[in-house]
Amino acid sequence: STQHSKPPRLLDPGLERTRASERAGIRVPKFQVESIIAGATQLTSGAPFADGPDAALWADVKAKAERLVSAGTLPRAEADALLAEARAAILALKPAYGRVIDWAVASLPTAPSGRVGAGSLPGGAAYYANELKLNTTTDLTAEQIHQIGLKEVARIEAEQDALAKKAGLADRKAFYAQRAQLFPDRPFDDAARAAYLKEANRFVGHVRTLLGPWFGTLPAYGIEVVREPAFSEVPGGAAHASAPSPDGKRPARTYVHLVGTQKDPAALYTLMCHEAVPGHNMQGDIQVRQKGGPKFRAVTGYVAFGEGWGLYAERMCAEMNAFPDIAADFMRLDAELFRAARLVVDTGLHAKGWSEEEAVKYLNETGRAPPEMARSEVRRYITLPGQATGYKIGMLKIMEECAKAQKALGDKFDIKGFHDLLIASGSQPLSIMERRVDDWIAKRKE
Structure with missing residues (x-):
């Protein structure tokens, strides 16, 4: 398909953002740069990029296609056509990952290490x-x-x-x-x-x-x-x-x-x-x-x-x-x-x-x-x-709200009702949970 016939452009915008950050004084720590080099190299090593064992992505695609053929849900001819298309798409990754590796190799000698927390970066305190x-x-x-x-x-x-x-x-x-x-x-x-x-x-x-x-x-x-x-x-x-x-x-x-x-x-x-x-x-x-x-x-x-x-x-x-x-x-x-x-x-x-x-x-x-x-x-x-x-902050907040409700309600406090209030209504910001507990306390007091 046409989306597979052109090299992917997903990685390039990320690289551009990284370079813009570097110009603003925000650098990627050395250990992350090393990890990027290792990961990108591993992803693009082996078949179909070069001789040797199949690259992880290609091996995964082939295994999934074989499972579908074995299960009788995908005819062999269709599987072969899909594999050819997938192979072309995977090969198109190489130049994009190559650009990532080139950036990382150039960045490595001066990449920061040691004190690399958010506070070490421009605007880091507000960001954190x-x-x-x-x-x-x-x-x-x-x-x-x-x-x-x-x-x-x-x-x-x-x-x-x-x-x-x-x-x-x-x-x-x-x-x-x-x-x-x-x-x-x-x-x-x-x-x-x-x-x-x-x-x-x-x-x-x-x-x-x-x-x-x-x-x-x-x-x-x-x-x-x-x-x-x-x-x-x-x-x-x-x-x-x-x-x-x-x-x-x-x-x-x-x-x-x-x-x-x-x-x-x-x-x-x-x-x-x-x-x-x-x-x-x-x-x-x-x-x-x-x-x-x-x-x-x-x-x-x-x-x-x-x-x-x-x-x-x-x-x-x-x-x-x-x-x-x-x-x-x-x-x-x-x-x-x-x-x-x-x-x-x-x-x-x-x-x-x-x-x-x-x-x-x-x-x-x-x-x-x-x-x-x-x-x-x-x-x-x-x-x-x-x-x-x-x-830990989440746990402490739940315990704090439970203690607050127990103190406010005394004998009217119901642990089953409190837990249902929390768990039966899905995930929520702690500030919303606090408001809902306050409403629950007010209703129980009536």
Whole structure:
């Protein structure tokens, strides 16, 4: 077709914007330039660009065509014609990616590194303030968020110390040391994978039986924990949730990466509360069944509300006594500690002039992220200013609204009604959630 007969122009406008930014003094950090070179080179290496194994994009197109032919839904002649067209389109990518590589190679020697947060750029402080507003859907400043992060880190560490003492140990460090001794690093094998999925699905089913006193609106469809597909499974990959189909024929799913080194088994429970029930899978189940109201409400998402709910769901599991032992609750706090440390690191990088190394050190030592993960996370925060703040700020705001409603209503407070108000109406900015809670309180007082 004609759209495939001309080289694509999608990349060129991006390059032009980048050059315009450079003229204004806004440079791409060195690690990003290196990543662009590696990614663009990999995308355009191999067949059909040159001899050798198929490039990932070409291999994917060929595999999909073969599946359609094997299933009898696409005649071979039609598949061959489509493949020829796709091959021409893929080949047309090479010059455009070549221009990206040329820019990146020229930019690399002088690309900035070290202190590369938003605050180091012209207009960076105002830009970061806006990103915080977008990601938290509040008016909190960078300094306020930084202080909230430090305060939360101290609170969580104290709670961990208390749990460690309850388990007969001196403090949180002793608890971590004991867990490391009990569960040394070991790779996943088939038996471990099967055991993980069995326990995860059992636990999700168990938590569903505990929801009655806490929610009026309950999940209606199936929820299953499954292994991440092989093509996208990576060691240490983040678990993620998908909503069910509106008719429930496709269940809600939580995908987990089961390759590389196994984690402490006690960490499984918090992850399932966050991703499955009463977290994202339950959110998705209720959201796709919404009747009435604008359609966009069923499909839009706000990081602070959605991920704030995920963290709130972890805490709810503790309140519902869903966790099997102290270790599971301790690992809930471990996950929360990492989220609190992110508040400190994101604002440190973009508003306080922290270097990449300072941020990695804090996230590793205080947030307890392994070195490689800490580096990867920090580079994500540099690339997406403010995004990492939404999770914890969202959770704290939900808890704040719950406490406000309890105080205002006393005996008239109904936790099921409060949770339904939040989860049954889809994702929303925190400022809107606050107004809706105020309206709900006023109605309950009547």
